[in-house]
Amino acid sequence: SAPNVKARCLQYPGSEIQRVPVPDDKVDWKIDWHMYSPVSYTAPVVLNKPVWADPDIGSFSPRFNSLDGKVDRRSHEGEYRVENGIPINPHSRTGLTGRGLLGRWGPNHAADPIVTRWKRDSAGLRVFHPVSKMPVLQFVSIKRKDCLEWALPGGMVDPGELVSLTLQREFSEEALNSLDASPEETERIHERITALFGSQGLEVYKGYVDDPRNTDNSWMETVAVNFHDETGNSVSELPLQAGDDAGQVQWIDIDSALSLYASHSHFLEVVAKKRNAHCTQLLERLFLKY
């Protein structure tokens, strides 16, 4: 399928701005499109020079494709093009130039924690899917306040921050509401999840994300890591509480057709396959085959 589906959504999030429609056959930069004239947009909140955003090009000289001070401007996808000092989306056209809602020119690095457990019945036994006969996994999902879509509780990697820390910090903020907890609660949460996040996670994805905020010059990239509570008595017992940019939080079955924010459904398919759990994709393939 053509790349950048969500990053070509006509209505640019959080604005009245419409992208220039990019048809599937023109999405690839390699296809000549002389008439292509994307709209330019950088959100006022970005232009206001918050700490997390770059200044405008011209007033500073970023070192693209390298570690620029503490800001990592390298892409997980390899070297990206820079034209007239402006980085170019490594995947395809999006119908919009500038930075939109994103702070960085070029890659904007995030991390997505995928916390899973087995679905269990009231007797504590694992639940198997009636058709695939495979065990069903559940993952911690948050409902994003910005677009009301269900998503992984991920977030941006702060400059110089280790991804392992971002994963744990964002999970604590969005799914455990650590930002609003008392010092004692924070301590208890920290103890509980440090064990889980300190365990060897399963990296399921590293690279470009088809995020609705992407532009021709700024885009999201992530590292998605799965932390699995096999016995169901580590993080499973912590009370989930939505915080920061999450409006709701809950355990969701990886079973029915999941429609999640950005590329997140894809990450969960990978987790399900690697953990030999039920997943929709697998069912579809079975039905196609027989």
Ligand code: RP5
């Ligand atoms: C997505 O945006 C990433 O996969 C990650 O989940 C998220 C990070 O952005 P914020 O949650 O900080 O808005 O592309």
Ligand code: MG
């Ligand atoms: Mg966050």
Ligand code: MG
């Ligand atoms: Mg977030």
